[in-house]
Amino acid sequence: MNTHTIDTSAPVISADAYDTTAFYADADSIAVVTNTTAPDAVALPSPGASTAQLLAAAQEAGRRAVPGPLAETALVARPLLRRAGLPVPDGPLGYAVAPELTIRYARPAASPVGSAGCSGDDDTLLVTGTLRRVPWARTATAVVVLATAPSGPVLFTLAPDRAVLAPGVNLAEEPRDDLHLAAVEIPAAQVRRVSPELLDEARLRAALARAALIAGAAERCVDLTVAHTTARTQFGRPLSRFQAVKQEEARLIEEAALVRAVVQAAAVPLDIGGPAAHFAVAAAKTQASASAAEIARIAHQLHGAIGITRLNPLHLATTRLWSWRDEDGDETYWAPRLARPLTATTLWPALTATP
Amino acid sequence: MAFPDVVLPESACRLRAEVRAFLDEERARGTVLGRPDSWLAGWDPDFSRRLAERGWVGMALPVEYGGAGRGFLERYVVIEELLAAGAPVSAHWVSDRQAGPSVLQHGTEEQRRFFLPRIAAGRCFFSIGMSEKGSGSDLASVATRAERTADGWRLTGTKMWTGGAHVNDYAIVLARTDDTEDRHAGLSQFIVDLRAPGVRVEPIRLMSGEHRFNAVHLDGVDVPDGMLLGQRGGGWKQVTGELAFERSGPERYLSTFPLLVSLLRELERRPATAEQLTQVGILTARLHGIRRLSLGVAAALDAGASPDTQAALVKDLGTRLESSLVDTVRGILPTPADPYATPGTHPELLAFALLHSPGYTLRGGTNEILRGIVTRGLEQHR
Numbered sequence: 162m163n164t165h166t167i168d169t170s171a172p173v174i175s176a177d178a179y180d181t182t183a184f185y186a187d188a189d190s191i192a193v194v195t196n197t198t199a200p201d202a203v204a205l206p207s208p209g210a211s212t213a214q215l216l217a218a219a220q221e222a223g224r225r226a227v228p229g230p231l232a233e234t235a236l237v238a239r240p241l242l243r244r245a246g247l248p249v250p251d252g253p254l255g256y257a258v259a260p261e262l263t264i265r266y267a268r269p270a271a272s273p274v275g276s277a278g279c280s281g282d283d284d285t286l287l288v289t290g291t292l293r294r295v296p297w298a299r300t301a302t303a304v305v306v307l308a309t310a311p312s313g314p315v316l317f318t319l320a321p322d323r324a325v326l327a328p329g330v331n332l333a334e335e336p337r338d339d340l341h342l343a344a345v346e347i348p349a350a351q352v353r354r355v356s357p358e359l360l361d362e363a364r365l366r367a368a369l370a371r372a373a374l375i376a377g378a379a380e381r382c383v384d385l386t387v388a389h390t391t392a393r394t395q396f397g398r399p400l401s402r403f404q405a406v407k408q409e410e411a412r413l414i415e416e417a418a419l420v421r422a423v424v425q426a427a428a429v430p431l432d433i434g435g436p437a438a439h440f441a442v443a444a445a446k447t448q449a450s451a452s453a454a455e456i457a458r459i460a461h462q463l464h465g466a467i468g469i470t471r472l473n474p475l476h477l478a479t480t481r482l483w484s485w486r487d488e489d490g491d492e493t494y495w496a497p498r499l500a501r502p503l504t505a506t507t508l509w510p511a512l513t514a515t516p
Numbered sequence: 517m518a519f520p521d522v523v524l525p526e527s528a529c530r531l532r533a534e535v536r537a538f539l540d541e542e543r544a545r546g547t548v549l550g551r552p553d554s555w556l557a558g559w560d561p562d563f564s565r566r567l568a569e570r571g572w573v574g575m576a577l578p579v580e581y582g583g584a585g586r587g588f589l590e591r592y593v594v595i596e597e598l599l600a601a602g603a604p605v606s607a608h609w610v611s612d613r614q615a616g617p618s619v620l621q622h623g624t625e626e627q628r629r630f631f632l633p634r635i636a637a638g639r640c641f642f643s644i645g646m647s648e649k650g651s652g653s654d655l656a657s658v659a660t661r662a663e664r665t666a667d668g669w670r671l672t673g674t675k676m677w678t679g680g681a682h683v684n685d686y687a688i689v690l691a692r693t694d695d696t697e698d699r700h701a702g703l704s705q706f707i708v709d710l711r712a713p714g715v716r717v718e719p720i721r722l723m724s725g726e727h728r729f730n731a732v733h734l735d736g737v738d739v740p741d742g743m744l745l746g747q748r749g750g751g752w753k754q755v756t757g758e759l760a761f762e763r764s765g766p767e768r769y770l771s772t773f774p775l776l777v778s779l780l781r782e783l784e785r786r787p788a789t790a791e792q793l794t795q796v797g798i799l800t801a802r803l804h805g806i807r808r809l810s811l812g813v814a815a816a817l818d819a820g821a822s823p824d825t826q827a828a829l830v831k832d833l834g835t836r837l838e839s840s841l842v843d844t845v846r847g848i849l850p851t852p853a854d855p856y857a858t859p860g861t862h863p864e865l866l867a868f869a870l871l872h873s874p875g876y877t878l879r880g881g882t883n884e885i886l887r888g889i890v891t892r893g894l895e896q897h898r
Binding site: 213391404415419423425493499503508509511513516 | 517519521523524525526528529532596600601773776777778780781784788790793794795797798800801802803804805806807808809812829832833884886887888890891892894895
């Protein structure tokens with residue numbers, strides 16, 4: 162197995178190390194990076210890990226810009242498979258919430274009103290449509306898909322090689338691939354009928370995983386910026402001795418702490434589910450997405466020119482912030498959903514609902 | 517920088533329900549009006565006494581001194597409930613937050629036996645006498661002097677921004693007792709009876725016209741030996757030791773929360789637009805995050821730590837939110853602010869919060885000073 166590791170703590174990263182397209186092409190190395198116990202890598206959490214531990218691991222993956230779908234696998238795909246009662250495959254996993262897919266039953270039940278595929282002798286499906294910008298699809302051993310079959314919501318697993326893959330990337334050059342499905346047959350053994358709540362849970366899990374990654378990238382911005390302003394000297398003193406720099410740096414530190422706090426605070430509610438989970442996760446992703454711009458702005462401003470080059474690792478964090486804030490729902494998606502149930506009398510109880 | 521996420525104990529959750537029931541009674545009585553900045557402007561000694569009867573003033577003080585012996589997180593739950601409801605808590609605020617803990621920690625046994633039961637009964641109200649005309653952020657430059665007399669001290673100087681000195685019973689005054697090379701040494705704290713001869717309280721009107729603050733002139737005020745609080749020369753250490761308590765509490769992000777409640781009440785009267793909901797959601801997310809950070813500091817204090825940097829961080833974030841909330845609310849539902857509108861209506865609450873807003877990021881340490889502490893703190897942690 163390939164043991165390719167990126168040392169994302171290095172102050173200067175060599176050109177081929179961050180040439181992520183080349184690196185990601187080798188599916189094996191992804192698995193190795195996310196599973197390795199090498200000092201610089203993040204260990205994939207054990208199956209028994211708590212939500213708080215999974216969030217901490219996702220945050221660490223975000224901080225180190227781990228080139229693999231650790232958060233997606235551990236916080237989204239695996240728990241959804243367990244909820245649906247499907248076996249959890251090894252290796253990196255992708256996910257997609259896609260109610261817009263066209264789904265029919267492959268073996269329609271004989272019916273007096275004709276066989277339109279609205280129910281089947283078994284749950285084998287024929288799926289048509291496009292899964293857009295699936296994180297890490299090209300490296301995933303399976304993609305967990307939540308969709309709506311004629312009978313209601315279903316969850317199924319899809320091997321990416323069953324689809325036509327159109328490669329794409331986000332600003333950080335992380336794979337975001339489209340998967341085109343033309344009447345792809347999904348065997349009944351890979352399909353489970355699920356409750357509509359599982360679709361909501363999938364969206365919450367995806368949003369929280371993304372928020373945890375943002376919290377990690379924000380922390381990286383703080384680490385790199387404080388290191389830079391204490392080491393770099395201008396006019397005979399470190400940048401950090403200038404009041405104007407201190408003031409901005411404090412705002413950066415504070416905004417990053419805020420994102421971390423909303424992510425941590427969602428761990429217990431996510432396990433509880435219901436309105437508490439909705440509130441905590443909607444707040445977490447709203448805040449994480451809303452803070453990304455300010456965090457990236459200050460980190461770059463205090464880094465000066467070196468920060469806008471690939472000679473410095475700052476871009477690993479800031480390009481991820483700019484991508485992740487939009488993925489799995491940006492602040493304009495989550496903020497109204499956070500606010501809609503709130504009234505003058507329920508706002509404070511909602512803020513204090515979780516002990 | 518470490519901020520533990522907090523799970524409140526079961527006892528705190530029960531307490532929250534009790535406080536809400538009490539607040540419902542008080543609303544029916546007409547005392548809890550959902551006003552912003554109620555810890556500065558909501559002066560109601562009878563309310564304070566009824567709160568004390570429930571054991572919710574000085575509640576973290578030991579039972580042997582009349583307190584309730586409750587934990588810091590339980591106190592946190594009580595005060596955040598009171599502030600979110602806009603309850604009038606300013607009469608006992610300083611006694612509860614600072615004077616009580618300070619007397620417990622630094623006071624003599626005699627001082628504890630005298631002051632603490634009175635504080636916990638809601639019958640002894642304190643002001644803070646720290647700032648002076650020439651000493652705002654640079655507190656060590658205070659010029660008020662305490663000269664030794666035969667049986668005590670004679671205090672001379674003028675304290676500024678002394679909230680509630682015209683209605684309260686005592687002030688904790690920071691004065692110079694010794695001229696030392698290190699200007700942080702030589703400062704001491706005194707408990708000064710605000711009715712003592714030589715104390716003259718002069719109103720300083722806020723721009724709203726309200727009388728909350730005063731200049732307190734100390735024209736040779738005799739203070740007995742027994743009213744020196746803590747160590748002679750230990751004043752600086754005592755004052756700075758309280759800062760984490762003063763800076764991280766819910767009053768540093770909830771001062772304008774009642775205005776957001778008022779906005780939601782207004783929005784219920786008509787269908788809210790997507791843009792209005794988005795703005796409310798963004799405010800709510802930020803409030804939630806800052807509350808979790810603030811709870812993290814409370815938990816650290818409860819565990820006996822001194823999270824000064826974290827407290828400064830929370831206060832900068834929280835008070836900036838208090839201030840920006842007012843402008844955001846104005847933008848969500850354009851309303852002409854009107855100080856003479858019927859009290860409690862949205863235009864009046866907006867005017868009140870707006871006129872108070874420059875103070876949020878000044879009081880208890882300006883945000884520029886706080887951000888300096890945050891940066892220094894993080895560099896030292898590395």
